[in-house]
Amino acid sequence: MTTSYPVATQGDPPVAVIALSGQIDRSALAALNEAYDTVASSSTQSVLLDFHDVDYINSTGIALIVGILGRARAENRSVLATGLTEHYQHIFAITRLSDFIAVYPDVSSALSGATSS
Template sequence: MEEFKIRLGFEKGGSLPVIHISGEITSEAEDEIVQSYDSIPNDKKIRVILNFTDTSYINSAGIATLISLITKSSESQGKIEFAGLNTHFRKVMDIVGLTDFVLIHDSLDTAISQG
């Protein structure tokens, strides 16, 4: 079991929040993911990137956390974007319908360079 870690960083001179998620996204990760998102200043929540490059596993509780984050973001006219999903996670996001609500980038660099 790979330890869950989360780190909030800012790109583009501090204007673009990026939540770096590594390890396994399960029910234990929910509080940290939500707290990390909530700690972003409101004026910077217009576009938030979740970086999954180092994510090794996600279960249904993890998916539910992502859905609640997407809902929370859209309620405040913000957008959540995903970056660095491997082929398997991309397929899972497609199956559960999240790709209809988030922009998916192949890599974090691609996500940062757009918008």
Template sequence: MQKRIRRRSQLKQRVWQIFGVPRAKSNSSNKEKPAVTEIQVNLRLEDKLALIDLKGDVTSLAEKKIVSAYERALTQKLRDLILNFSEVGYINSAGMSIIITLLSRSQQQNVALKAFGLSPHFQKIFEMVGLLKYIPHFENEVEARASCANPA
């Protein structure tokens, strides 16, 4: 357990090195901030498998919806959980932190966390952070499903 916590902390530190430490936004700035696309989260449950489809931007604003879908998925006796990133346009450091949290919780629950649909840019970031060591990435949903454990 302590090893998992330490590894999670190391992953978060790596994210912060790449993206910068998350900071509170200042309202005093007149600079135009980039528009954030609100996340849409869809949970698909099947026998011992859950798919979470993400559409929009994975930021701190998405945390509640993503974690809620994840917790609903865990009410089933899952073996595999697949995250669909094919319609995600942006992931910031807070978004990476959410993914690391899902990874940590999945490991505690003995659920294999997998992903598909990452753009080449985000594949590179996942690799730099070290997430691809723990979250296998597939090109599409068919490949991700094929990698899942067969129901007993």
């Protein structure tokens, strides 16, 4: 089955929301890059990674997220995250991803965060 992650634009200023799902591991590479390509072709200044429907992230998945973070920062986009369980918030802290990706409890607070940042 081919994985794809829907991208929607929400909020004002507009934020590109990538709805991630399933397992974020090496199998997610193509879908994640495809989703970010959609974001890159838009004028949004922020991208929100929505992890609500994700059930597993391994270290390769973390590396994929870092790759997205690198691409976004190269294009002066901020990266936000929502839907992370306490465990994965902890992983973001260990890996120090949370130094660069603001984590919010839900989409609406993330959109508000994007507005205020």
